Amino acid sequence: MTRDRLHEIIRFLAVGGGCFLLDYGLLFILTAFAGVPYLISSGISFTVSLVVNYILCVSFVFRTGRQTARQTALFVMTSVAGLAVNQFCMWFLVEQAGLYYMVAKIGAAAIVTLWNYVTKRLVLKQKA
Secondary structure (H helix, E strand, C coil), rough: CCCCHCCCHHHHHHHHHHHHHHHHHHHHHHHHHHCHHHHHHHHHHHHHHHHHHHHHHHHHCCCCCCCCHHHHHHHHHHHHHHHHHHHHHHHHHHHHHCCCCCHHHHHHHHHHHHHHHHHHHHHHCCCC
């Protein structure tokens, strides 16, 4: 592994960690305080953190600058797939495995993090 790739992964994990905290906190606030059902809260919190993540990935993690329409469309499509993975994991871990929704979010986030790194790197590093 090159030094540049290691730094990229460290930046990705730092941004991802911050976005996870945003996602996790918003999930809790919407569900516990606003009374929004956990699956709806999860979708909202994931989407908000995804927008922040996109901005930071383009400008800080992968340092790719301006994106083409194709790259942006691919990013959105992989993000929608990531949302689907997140929602399925949340449903499965809460409804089928019986976990508390805040614990389930940790498992879902771990799975989606792997998905996001692989797909976002491929999309954002494409040549225009």
